[in-house]
Structures are given as C-alpha cells and as structure tokens.
Amino acid sequence: MPTGITETQKRKCSDFVGAGSISNAVDLLKSEVGMTLKDAKVTVSHISKTGQKCHWCQKDLAASGELECRDCHSLNFVWRASK
Numbered sequence: 001m002p003t004g005i006t007e008t009q010k011r012k013c014s015d016f017v018g019a020g021s022i023s024n025a026v027d028l029l030k031s032e033v034g035m036t037l038k039d040a041k042v043t044v045s046h047i048s049k050t051g052q053k054c055h056w057c058q059k060d061l062a063a064s065g066e067l068e069c070r071d072c073h074s075l076n077f078v079w080r081a082s083k
C-alpha cells in the first residue's frame, strides 16, 4: 500500500492516469511523494483508469480507496469518484 500520499496527490495522479499520461503520474509520485522510480511505476500500474472499475478485468469495484478486486483479486487504487 502506498503511504504518505495526500488526497490531492492521489486525485492528481488518478487524473494523469485517466488521461493516459502515465509518465506524468510516475513523475508526480517521484517528485512530490518521494517514491523511487520502481515504486512509482508499481503504484501507477494499480490505479484504476475509469473510476470504480478494476484496472485489470474492468469489473465494477464495490468502493473507492485501496482495495482488492473480488473477481480477479488484483490490487486497485481507486483514487477518484466514478464518472
């Protein structure tokens, strides 16, 4: 689980991912949160792109925050509201 990330940083990061700007999201985690490149990439890979849907199987997730998909058990970071 990522720690030390503010809600604002989570939202910005999620916006970048949703817009397809993966490198911007990685840069934000590195420069603002202080993550290593490796940790930043791993974190970004778990961020849901489309609100409350699993980043891996696209199934609806029950909630937001850091949670495991009930279908494929992927770890998801749902850092923005659906829609």
Ligand SMILES: [Zn+2]
Residues within 6 Å of the ligand: 054, 055, 056, 057, 058, 059, 069, 070, 071, 072, 073, 074
């Ligand atoms: Zn899933």
